[in-house]
Amino acid sequence: MITPINFENxxxxxxxxxxxxxxxxxxxxxxxxxxxxxxxxxxAVSLHSISPSDYITFSFIIFETLVLKTxxxxxxLMKIIRQNEIQREAKPSIPNLYSxxxxxxxxxxxxxxxxxxxxxxxxxxxxFFGGAISVILSALxxxxxxxxxxxxxxxxxxxxxxxxxxxxxxxxxxxxxVNLGVMLxxxxxxxxxxxxxxxxxSSFTGQxxxxxxxxxx
Amino acid sequence: MTSWVxxxxxxxxxxxxxTIMSIKPMRxxxxxxxLLYSVLHLAASIYLMNFHENFSLYFKVDDLNPxxxxxxxxxxxxxSVYSISFFAHNDEKNHVxxxxxxxxxxxxxVASLDGILLSSHIGMLWVFLEASTLFSAMLVYYYTGKxxxxxxWKYIFICSIGISFAFIGIILLSIGCIGGSGGEIELFWxxxxxxxxxxxxxxxxxxxxxxxLGFGTKKGLAPMQNWLxxxxxxxxxxxxxxxxxxLVNAAFLGVLRVHKVMLMAGLGxxxxxxxxxxxxxxxxxxxxxxxxxxxxxxxxxxxxxEHMGIVAIGTSIGGAGLFAAxxxxxxxxxxxxxxFLNSGNIFCLFRSKKIKEVTGLLxxxxxxxxxxxxxxxxxxxxxxFVTFISELLIIKELLGKSIILTILFCVLxxxxxxxxxxxxxxxxxxxxxxxxxxxxxxLPATGYIPQIVLMGMAVWLGLYIPSFLLDLLNNAVKFMGE
Numbered sequence: 001m002i003t004p005i006n007f008e009n010x011x012x013x014x015x016x017x018x019x020x021x022x023x024x025x026x027x028x029x030x031x032x033x034x035x036x037x038x039x040x041x042x043x044a045v046s047l048h049s050i051s052p053s054d055y056i057t058f059s060f061i062i063f064e065t066l067v068l069k070t071x072x073x074x075x076x077l078m079k080i081i082r083q084n085e086i087q088r089e090a091k092p093s094i095p096n097l098y099s100x101x102x103x104x105x106x107x108x109x110x111x112x113x114x115x116x117x118x119x120x121x122x123x124x125x126x127x128f129f130g131g132a133i134s135v136i137l138s139a140l141x142x143x144x145x146x147x148x149x150x151x152x153x154x155x156x157x158x159x160x161x162x163x164x165x166x167x168x169x170x171x172x173x174x175x176x177x178v179n180l181g182v183m184l185x186x187x188x189x190x191x192x193x194x195x196x197x198x199x200x201x202s203s204f205t206g207q208x209x210x211x212x213x214x215x216x217x
Numbered sequence: 218m219t220s221w222v223x224x225x226x227x228x229x230x231x232x233x234x235x236t237i238m239s240i241k242p243m244r245x246x247x248x249x250x251x252l253l254y255s256v257l258h259l260a261a262s263i264y265l266m267n268f269h270e271n272f273s274l275y276f277k278v279d280d281l282n283p284x285x286x287x288x289x290x291x292x293x294x295x296x297s298v299y300s301i302s303f304f305a306h307n308d309e310k311n312h313v314x315x316x317x318x319x320x321x322x323x324x325x326x327v328a329s330l331d332g333i334l335l336s337s338h339i340g341m342l343w344v345f346l347e348a349s350t351l352f353s354a355m356l357v358y359y360y361t362g363k364x365x366x367x368x369x370w371k372y373i374f375i376c377s378i379g380i381s382f383a384f385i386g387i388i389l390l391s392i393g394c395i396g397g398s399g400g401e402i403e404l405f406w407x408x409x410x411x412x413x414x415x416x417x418x419x420x421x422x423x424x425x426x427x428x429x430l431g432f433g434t435k436k437g438l439a440p441m442q443n444w445l446x447x448x449x450x451x452x453x454x455x456x457x458x459x460x461x462x463x464l465v466n467a468a469f470l471g472v473l474r475v476h477k478v479m480l481m482a483g484l485g486x487x488x489x490x491x492x493x494x495x496x497x498x499x500x501x502x503x504x505x506x507x508x509x510x511x512x513x514x515x516x517x518x519x520x521x522x523e524h525m526g527i528v529a530i531g532t533s534i535g536g537a538g539l540f541a542a543x544x545x546x547x548x549x550x551x552x553x554x555x556x557f558l559n560s561g562n563i564f565c566l567f568r569s570k571k572i573k574e575v576t577g578l579l580x581x582x583x584x585x586x587x588x589x590x591x592x593x594x595x596x597x598x599x600x601x602f603v604t605f606i607s608e609l610l611i612i613k614e615l616l617g618k619s620i621i622l623t624i625l626f627c628v629l630x631x632x633x634x635x636x637x638x639x640x641x642x643x644x645x646x647x648x649x650x651x652x653x654x655x656x657x658x659x660l661p662a663t664g665y666i667p668q669i670v671l672m673g674m675a676v677w678l679g680l681y682i683p684s685f686l687l688d689l690l691n692n693a694v695k696f697m698g699e
Contacts, residue, residue, distance in 0.1 A: 122417070149370075163385060169392070177340070177391055187351065187377075
């Protein structure tokens with residue numbers, strides 16, 4: 001029988017593992033599906049982390065994770081990808097196999113660090129902390145090694161998901177931190193996706209970072 | 218004491234922005250509304266400077282923020298006056314029909330800066346920092362061309378990463394506040410300062426680099442400075458002036474507030490070391506890139522990175538160094554905003570931002586040439602500008618700490634001065650080569666007065682610092698040490 005605590009642990013491990021799939025895949029649709037998967041996993045974690053008695057925050061978070069992160073954002077990105085026929089991340093800076101190895105190492109270091117912290121009696125849930133740190137660092141790695149602008153946006157949303165998980169670790173004591181995390185999501189969504197994907201789409205064909213080299217000394 | 222002035226600063230720009238949106242075709246009125254509000258902003262700043270008030274728990278005037286508010290007001294007025302000239306001159310790239318957007322986002326940007334400066338809670342400061350990115354991005358995107366789009370994209374993406382880092386820092390700090398020895402500590406600056414020793418030092422040390430990187434991104438500190446040259450070069454001159462002179466200051470206030478918590482927690486050595494490292498990196502990068510600069514607005518952007526580095530180094534020294542850093546921040550804001558406004562005139566005359574296409578400025582427009590030279594003298598910290606006094610003070614204080622760092626500081630500054638001087642001299646001397654430069658732009662007086670006043674103030678402060686400003690600076694330094 002799966003106990004609630006084991007269920008939560010399994011979800012967080014799955015959340016971190018999604019980055020492995022991102023690291024070894026070049027397909028845009030796979031990235032977006034992982035984004036939706038992370039949204040659903042965060043929804044499941046939120047159900048356990050946020051007290052339903054605070055029903056405003058609770059419903060806000062549920063809307064954020066289930067509606068926005070799991071459905072609306074992935075659907076919108078999928079639409080952009082299909083409209084622009086961007087199928088693959090062409091020529092990443094390093095081969096996918098190496099990316100997978102590095103993301104695996106990042107994840108291992110993240111969890112080892114988190115468990116070391118917990119061992120020194122620091123007030124952290126090692127799985128929450130380790131999962132969040134792994135996803136944040138892996139997302140930064142993806143941003144640095146991929147060239148498509150749309151991949152950068154997706155990786156930034158991965159980064160936000162990691163931060164959101166980190167904010168859930170202090171949700172009981174400081175619920176406003178979670179609200180700030182939601183604000184970060186809204187901010188990024190308005191700026192990065194809402195405005196600029198449309199603009200970049202019209203001016204930078206193929207949406208490759210190489211196109212952004214007009215301004216230099 | 219609860220004030221109506223703070224809500225006025227936060228809400229009035231929103232109301233005025235809505236007003237401008239409802240009268241889109243009345244372009245002249247947009248300018249007057251912004252100008253009127255800038256004067257009211259200065260009056261509000263002076264009021265708050267004299268009567269330290271608060272609004273709810275989240276907004277407060279203490280001993281640190283009045284000087285920042287005052288600088289914002291002065292630069293805002295100068296930019297508002299210059300906007301009259303900006304929208305009047307015959308520039309095909311100046312989309313006059315979009316003037317309402319410029320004024321709306323300028324007002325909202327100033328409101329977001331007021332929010333940053335007056336926030337008494339780290340979370341609130343972060344929210345307004347987000348808002349400032351949103352509104353300033355729309356100013357950077359003013360010209361809407363491919364270059365503007367590229368610059369705005371870089372600006373938004375890098376700043377978003379920076380803002381995310383700052384948020385990670387806030388979460389780590391909150392873990393330290395939960396797990397400290399004093400029970401749960403609230404994230405108000407006052408509470409953080411008062412209970413700094415009770416915050417778990419491990420988490421405070423973890424949080425500081427993220428907060429420094431996050432706020433440092435907006436401040437333009439290396440290694441997160443990449444957005445600056447593109448954003449400054451592509452935004453319209455008055456927008457570049459206000460962003461370069463005020464946004465970086467607002468982010469600097471965030472750095473100062475976090476640094477104070479570190480000092481209060483007895484972790485001053487840690488934060489000081491990181492500030493020194495980022496400060497010197499911010500001198501090294503412009504020293505390399507300014508020599509290769511082909512665009513005069515990008516050159517000014519690298520100069521901003523340099524000055525933020527100087528301010529970070531002064532802050533890390535503390536005491537008289539911090540006094541000098543704050544004085545330098547004022548001097549930089551005055552001179553850099555004048556420099557950027559003047560770059561708008563040069564663009565109007567030559568229709569180019571390329572240094573090699575701007576020659577013979579002295580023959581084309583002696584007034585602009587002398588303003589350009591004066592701005593150069595001020596930004597390179599030559600006497601009688603206030604930047605000379607502040608840099609001299611920082612060098613003196615740095616000499617007391619480390620002779621090697623002082624030598625490195627002076628060498629890097631010399632390289633930067635050489636780079637700027639070479640470009641400025643090539644721009645003002647020789648004969649005008651660019652065909653369009655022969656056309657007289659016929660700039661109105663409002664295209665010159667703001668720069669003259671700003672530089673006049675920088676010279677005045679270099680010769681005599683009035684007692685009210687001296688009090689403001691001393692109170693700020695005392696506040697940091699309390």
